[in-house]
Amino acid sequence: MVWTEITRAKYCRDGLRYASDTTDEEWAMIAAYMPDKNRRGRPRVTEMRALVNSIFFIAQGGCQSRLLPTEFPPYTTVQRYFYRWRDDGTWQKINHHLVMMAHEADGREASPSAGVIDSQSVKTTEAGGPRGFDAGKKIKGRKRHLLTDTAGFLIAGIVHEAGIQDRDGAPVLLQLIRNAFPWLRHAFADGGYACPKFKKAIASIGRWTIEIVKRSDAAKGFKLLPRRWAVERTIAWLNRNRCLAKDFEAPIASAEAWLMITSVKLLSRRLARA
Secondary structure, eight states, rough: OEEEHHHHHOOOTTTSSTTTSOOOOHHHHTTTTTTOOSSSSSSSOOHHHHHHHHHHHHHHHHGGGGOOOOTTOHHHHHHHHHHHHHHHHHHHHHHHHHHHHHHTTTTTOOSSEEEEEEEEEEEBOTTTTSEEEEETTEEEEEEEEEEEEEOOOEEEEEETTTTSSSHHHHHHHHHHTTOOOOOOOOEOOOOOGGSHHHHHGGGGOOOOOOEEEEOOOOSOOOOOOOOHHHHHHHHHTTTTTTTTBOOOOSSSHHHHHEEEEHHHHHHHHHHOOO
16 A cells, blocks of 8 residues: 555554554444443443454454453453354444445445455364365365445355355355345356356345456456456455454354454444545
8 A cells, every 4th residue: 555644644543552442433433333231130341342442453463362451351251242242243233334324425325236246265273163175266164255335345244164156155145135235136246156056046035136247368467357356355455354364263153243343343444534
């Protein structure tokens, strides 16, 4: 990235305790959608902002929860809230609202009408859990299947075994956003989705149109492909968080939660700078 006097100041985070911490503006974007206090049981004593900062620290630094600095809440508390928010869909809900806010900030309709779909195969560790072999990429692990809008904002993401082909995993992903984004029925994709089996699978979940963007056979070297570059850039954005360097999680649900967490961090920063 070529830094200028304007961009360097916008992305500078020197005034924070840790670079992963939220600023007041970023926290305002997230706080409005955090779960309310439970009226039963003991009163909540841990600040929600401290918990979010802890989770963002793990996401960006790629460390284990046990290695959190002492300034953060106890790692057992962070783990408990991580699993609670993972299971009740908190991060998906926050990401959904932030995507719509980002659309409106760009002067567009809140709900996107077109998306870009692609996948990324990553290695797993000894943690266990479902895994497979991607013969095309020669990777044993899992596959992250992502759907973004045309601007690159993450709309939905699922994780499955790397051995599952794109055309078989994509219908599950499209089914996931069928009600959340009812106007999104057009998707751009690569040649891996150009087959009758995929078209037949998505015919039962709505009236979808899939536009295949192929690379020219005469092209040499790197070529920027229309529309498809948006999701590729999103994958690069998310991979700046070291928790996504590999798939360290045993449960699939935890791996999917980290996708949403990194997307929320990205969107909150973008909106706060606007």
